[in-house]
Amino acid sequence: MRGENKRSVIVGIFVLVGIAILVVGVMTLGGQQKKFVSAIQLKAVFDDVGGLQTGNNIWFSGVKIGTVRKINFYGDSQVEVEMNVEESVGKYIRKDSKATISSDGLIGNKIIVIYGGSTEAPQVEDGDRLVAVMPLDTDNMMETLQANNENLVEITADLKQLTGKLAAGEGIVGAVMTDSTLAQNFRTILANLERASTNSNKMIADLNSFTSKMNQKGNMLNELVTDTTMVTDLRATMENLRATSANTEVLTKEFQAITAKLNSSENSLGMLLNDPEFAKTLKNTLENTDSATYNLNKGMEALEYTWPFNKGFRRKAKADLEKEN
Template identity: 75%
Template structure:
């Protein structure tokens, strides 16, 4: 009788322990799945959920706030996700928040991440639909990485060929890198450029000093720039010079007309200057005149010795002698 009671007690203990373990498991699973907390439903639509399943977690700012309640097909080959979200965090999720797919760890289960939202928008309500953002496709990423790897291999091969040519001194760059004479010339050019830069700086400093002196009051250039009275005088002088230039131009034209007349043979001055026959006649006339003048002088010198004029010249000589005494 005692053995049967003992067995019953042992069975009762194991049954109690089993029930306790079962209740604990149910409570644990219910707590993980958010089955025993107040929640609201939020919805979002994806083109591809990438293996997301019912019961997967919902995360917001790194905190688990709910689970995927249901997955339905929606529209043209789209998928609608119904999420259970804890009511106590609803005030932090805004109507302009977004939902995207991610994974729990590197190779973990798929999850939905809610992010974003501004304080200008009101908190979400039961049944609201969040805007979805498709994540980067890992297959496309792998294809892109593969393409980049192939391009990197090609670039590496080209760099190997280029560096080998540079090391062998081929091309302009290779010659510059390997030819010591070119290196010296290049160094000399740099030194000359440095000297030229120094000289340019000195010249700019001198120019600054010169312009500063020009801007000082009492300087002629400053007076020309700032003195309105002098500007009017300069303008008047320029106008006078312009009028003088016009008069000079007119006088030049008149002188040209006169010289043209001198070069013509239809006037007296032109005949005198340009007619060779008249010049010969004039020369002959001058020779004859000179000869007649010479003969006249000879006749006048011989006149006192002629008989009719001899007495008169002697009388004139005596009077002159008396006046001299």
């Protein structure tokens, strides 16, 4: 009798422990599933849920806020997902927020992620439908990766072929890499470029020095650049030079005309300079005139001693002598 009571007590204890574990499990699962939290229902329509199941979690800003309540077919080939979301979180979710399907980890269960929304839009209410955004398709991603792998293999093969040609000295680059003469020429070109760069830097330094000197007050270049009075004088001088040049041109033309007339036999001076017959005649005339003048002088001297004029010349000589005394 005593052993039976002991056995009953032990069985009762195990039953109580089992009930307690059951209650704790139910409470835990209920807490995870948000069964005992006041919630609102939101909906979203997807073209493909990708394996999403009832009871999967719903996340917002990295926080679990609810679970998938129900999944129904919608329209022709779409799927409507009903979500239980904590009512206390509803004030942070806006009507223009979006819902998409993601994964809990790399290969974890599917989840729904709510994101976005502007502060200008009102908060969601029970029964609102969010805009659904389709996630990236894993199959498409794998196909893209496969295509990229094939392209990478082709690029690797081309690169291998290219490096082989370079090592064999084919092409310009290969020749430069393998031919010592071309390499030396290339070094010479680089040295010349470096020398040209040095000379350019020196020229720039000299130009800067010249510019700084030109900016110093007191030198002629600075005065030419800054002194407006000198600029005015230079302009006036240039105008005078231009006028002088024009006058010189006119004078040259006139000299050319005079020279042309002097070279012509149509005028007296031109005939005198260019006609030898006229010059000979003029010379004979001058010689004859000189001879006639000489003879005239002789005649005048002889006239003094002739009888009709002798008395007059004597009077004149006597008058001149008295004037001198």
